[in-house]
Amino acid sequence: MAQFATSPGMRDVLPPESMRMRAATGVFADVVTRAGYGEVAPPLLEDIGVFARLGDGTDVVTKEMYDFVDKGGRHIALRPEQTASVCRLFVEHRPPTPFKAWYAGANFRYEKPQRGRYRQFDQFGVEVLGSSDPDLDVEVIALAHDFYRSLGLTGVEIVINSLGLPTDRAAYTAALGEFCRSRAADLSEAGRDTLAKNPLRLLDSKRSEDRAALADAPPIDEFWSVEAAQHHEHVLQGLTSLGIEFTEDRRLVRGLDYYRLTTFEFRSSALDGAQNAVGGGGRYDGLVENLGGPSTPGVGFALGVERTLLACDAENVFSAPSNAADVFIVDTAGCGDALAMTTELRRSGLRCERAYDARSMKAQMKAADRSGARVAIIVGEHEAQTGTVTIRDMSGATDQQSISRNEAVEYIHRLLNP
RNA sequence: GUGGGCGUAGCUCAGGUGGUUAGAGCGUCAGGUUGUGGCCCUGAAGGCCGGGGGUUCAAGUCCCCUCGCUCACCCCA
Numbered sequence: 001m002a003q004f005a006t007s008p009g010m011r012d013v014l015p016p017e018s019m020r021m022r023a024a025t026g027v028f029a030d031v032v033t034r035a036g037y038g039e040v041a042p043p044l045l046e047d048i049g050v051f052a053r054l055g056d057g058t059d060v061v062t063k064e065m066y067d068f069v070d071k072g073g074r075h076i077a078l079r080p081e082q083t084a085s086v087c088r089l090f091v092e093h094r095p096p097t098p099f100k101a102w103y104a105g106a107n108f109r110y111e112k113p114q115r116g117r118y119r120q121f122d123q124f125g126v127e128v129l130g131s132s133d134p135d136l137d138v139e140v141i142a143l144a145h146d147f148y149r150s151l152g153l154t155g156v157e158i159v160i161n162s163l164g165l166p167t168d169r170a171a172y173t174a175a176l177g178e179f180c181r182s183r184a185a186d187l188s189e190a191g192r193d194t195l196a197k198n199p200l201r202l203l204d205s206k207r208s209e210d211r212a213a214l215a216d217a218p219p220i221d222e223f224w225s226v227e228a229a230q231h232h233e234h235v236l237q238g239l240t241s242l243g244i245e246f247t248e249d250r251r252l253v254r255g256l257d258y259y260r261l262t263t264f265e266f267r268s269s270a271l272d273g274a275q276n277a278v279g280g281g282g283r284y285d286g287l288v289e290n291l292g293g294p295s296t297p298g299v300g301f302a303l304g305v306e307r308t309l310l311a312c313d314a315e316n317v318f319s320a321p322s323n324a325a326d327v328f329i330v331d332t333a334g335c336g337d338a339l340a341m342t343t344e345l346r347r348s349g350l351r352c353e354r355a356y357d358a359r360s361m362k363a364q365m366k367a368a369d370r371s372g373a374r375v376a377i378i379v380g381e382h383e384a385q386t387g388t389v390t391i392r393d394m395s396g397a398t399d400q401q402s403i404s405r406n407e408a409v410e411y412i413h414r415l416l417n418p
Numbered sequence: 419g420u421g422g423g424c425g426u427a428g429c430u431c432a433g434g435u436g437g438u439u440a441g442a443g444c445g446u447c448a449g450g451u452u453g454u455g456g457c458c459c460u461g462a463a464g465g466c467c468g469g470g471g472g473u474u475c476a477a478g479u480c481c482c483c484u485c486g487c488u489c490a491c492c493c494c495a
Contacts, residue, residue: 304495
């Protein structure tokens with residue numbers, strides 16, 4: 001057993017999974033770039049104050065943040081998510097609005113690890129700052145939808161709700177709190193804690209006592225203002241007009257305090273268990289203002305990369321891209337051709353592999369087979385002496401043949417790209 | 419953070435009631451084929467049996483602690 005292993009909740013990513021993550025990033029970048037989003041890359045570390053604005057009733061801020069004091073005495077945190085970072089970035093640089101940004105990167109939360117829940121995890125996300133147009137709510141949901149579809153996922157369902165305007169949300173929270181306190185005796189002990197901290201969270205509790213106690217809790221839509229109801233209706237109609245299916249869930253509240261109006265979540269039906277939310281987002285306000293900027297509306301989402309790829313596993317789609325070589329150089333002559341020809345072929349644009357350590361021809365041929373190369377170029381004593389190479393079709397469909405060393409690269413190109 | 423399950427070669431796993439040098443398949447390496455992969459055959463390397471302590475003549479096996487993974491709660495991506 002190794003003396004050192006990854007710290008809990010951290011993981012190493014090796015091929016082929018690493019290639020798959022890179023490919024997924026490429027797919028996401030394509031989808032959002034076509035929609036006019038520009039990539040932003042805020043630092044992994046921010047002043048802890050940036051994240052304190054996410055809400056002091058949330059575990060993400062109160063319990064799960066990795067933070068430390070740096071050598072200059074600044075209180076620093078590893079980002080638990082990127083929305084706040086993008087808002088800080090917006091305030092600092094004041095780009096023209098609407099500011100449409102996308103990102104891909106690591107986040108950190110000190111939680112008990114579980115499958116699909118890591119302490120360092122990657123998210124893809126978009127944020128749009130500076131517009132309250134409900135078409136943007138529809139746009140970002142459609143982008144996530146298109147991304148999942150591009151991966152080949154078919155089992156991702158969209159769940160949507162509205163928390164109303166901040167005043168609606170506050171009124172509802174108060175009413176819900178009152179209702180829950182009247183049923184406090186029926187709640188679980190943990191449920192009573194949740195009630196004291198953040199009554200809204202009780203709505204999506206999975207504890208059976210809490211579910212029963214809340215069965216006839218007042219629904220949030222009774223507290224929507226006219227403006228909130230209209231916004232919500234506009235969003236639903238937009239999704240419907242695009243043929244995007246969704247389900248409404250009045251109990252979807254989501255964790256972070258900054259949400260208002262539209263909230264949504266993406267759930268994979270292929271993933272069982274509690275970690276089936278592969279993405280989520282919504283509209284938020286107050287965040288930019290809280291960070292010292294002007295009053296600015298925002299909407300966005302974040303998708304969990306690891307969970308999304310778990311969903312791909314479950315649906316058996318989006319496997320890792322091939323890293324098979326095009327050509328493999330077998331050199332038993334030790335004449336330097338392995339070094340020269342691999343370099344030549346690579347510079348010419350082909351994927352070219354070779355063996356090392358002067359292994360036997362048999363061993364090199366095995367390596368050639370494993371590399372997935374369609375063609376092996378063999379340089380042995382005979383070839384080295386005659387200035388030729390032997391071209392072997394690894395599929396065995398055609399006989400191997402001898403050609404001049406000087407023509408080898410061009411020949412291979414013609415062979416592979418007829 | 420709370421509770422349940424599980425930790426044996428690189429991987430997937432066997433190892434009744436404690437009892438000699440801890441096994442298999444896959445993978446790796448070498449050979450069978452002194453210039454040729456896949457299939458087949460032979461062999462080899464590779465194990466602080468997660469770690470520590472205890473019980474015992476004797477512990478992979480029993481007990482305690484600890485670490486890790488995992489599932490649920492919680493949280494959320």
